[in-house]
Amino acid sequence: MLRLAEASMLCYDHIGMSNQQISKLLRNVAVAYSIKDESKFRFQIIAYNNASEAIANSTEEISDLIKEGKAISLPGIGPSIAGHLEELCKKGKSSHFEWVFKGIPQSVFILIEIPSFGPKKAYRLVKEFGLNDPRTAVDDLEKIAKSEKIAPLEGFGEKSQADILKAIDEYRIGESKEKRITLPYATEVANKMVDYLKKSKYAQRVEPLGSLRRKAATIGDIDIAVATNQPKKLLDYFTKYPYKERIIEKGDISSSILVSGGHQIDVMTQPKKSFGALLQHFTGSKNHNIHLRELALRKGFSLSEKGIKNLKTGKISEYSDEESFYKAIGLTWIPPEMREDTGEIELAAQNKLPKLIEIGDIRGDLHIHSNFPVEPSHDLGKDTIEEMILKADTLNYEYLGFSEHNPSVSKHTPEEIEKIILKRDEKLEEAKSNNKSIRIIKLLEIDILPNGNLPIDNQALELLDGAIVSIHSSFNQQKADITQRILKGLSHPKAKILGHPTGRLINERPSIDADWDKIFDYCGKFKKAVEINSWPARLDLYDTLIRKALDFKVKFVINTDSHASDQMETMKYGVFMAKRGWIKKSDILNTLPYNDIMDWLKS
């Protein structure tokens, strides 16, 4: 029955709705409007889709905002939608949404989830075959398609009947697996294809674009742009990729294939002289491009992947690079990581974009685990202290902060813990004298226990230059409790860094539900650094929360949390995330020289 309630979601229970549920509800309103009368409600459809997306991407708890009457503060939510949501929250139903959904079977909102199904196709099939039970609508449709009853319908045919069966298969696979893949893995898949495409004599330039170029934490489809004078021949070559599973689309300008592992790769082509416009178009994001094109329209230009069309003369100007494309509409070039339409276009118009941090600005890693036997309650590193230092040397670092997990408290007395820390000190001192080029900082990663206490006593903490405090258990505590827990953990003078703050593991574990305003406010006031953890499955903090933390004047450290020396190379992913959070060098503490870092740790 859950799905029935989810379909249009007119029932607002006393716990409130998640952002995802509210987002889906508004998306469904747009779908319903499309079915009712697409041209009449054209702009409502756009508005509801925008609102839906805004809520899906928001870091605020929308259901709280609605209760406080503040939903209108979100860009994309105006007085009308906010009013309907408030009514839904107060009365458990909204008369307006009920009116929009009236006469549209719930099954439509189920079928819409199938790839290649939009409002029209879903509604047509539901009506045609009386698919009135949302719980069985997909199965029923499959049976109907198999018994060849769809092909005879007007506007359908043999091919579309077969395509529907294929799409249902994909829908089922998609439901059972994670669709989005991590950035490093996507990079690997993309690079393999880039190497393949570069071998074609028809390819003049090959660039991975889309969310991959914007360095999003997870990637859906892999987008690749190719400059070529022979698009058809190039696409022929592309669709013959040896690891291809099947061709999704094959056109004259662009094509899509599915490769082993179920990943989709889209290739788009343009002649070399228009490649700048293609780079801009295919990098996105969608919202960035829409905003850019609206801006251009007001200036009398129409933008596309082909170039910039002057609406008065009808002439299209071509651009071989992105800088000149942006310049032509009065903007400075915008780093791909910032292209999410969250204010970057306005800043580019005023030439006020921040100078973002670069990997070369990083002077050291403050979160690494060696294999020194600290007898921790969590995992030990794989490599020796010396090996980690050697790696830091090759990365041209100035310093390295060793931060193994705290020794397990269940197996040791406080005296024993102190002894272990002192033993590690000896080892670190020895390593120091053997390698003069890397300065060593004595840290520890300490659990914040469920009650907010730290498992190590003051005497042991005094032996450290500083501590990273992080949550490794009881992730599901109530918002108020977990917020208090973190603040208490951070309150110790030696606690300097909040490690992997949200605790999320991509595709595995969601973020903790904490009051980030309170936490960032505290960190800003008391000079506690917030970690941007580069571990590809963490990328924590993530971009939108970094932006929020910046508002509270929080300082950050970018760390790798390495458990082996080669993992120290993942620093770049943390830097990508920082750039997506609009971070400058001056916001990051581990861009500071050693002495300044030590001053901060002592402060």
Add this chain to the structure above:
DNA sequence: GCCGTTTTCGGCCCGACTGTTTTCAGTCG
């Protein structure tokens, strides 16, 4: 229905691909 550094009224991105069509509707990014 939302929004504003040319607007509180009058706008709202753009093009590719597919299947079913003979000029287009639907879907996607």
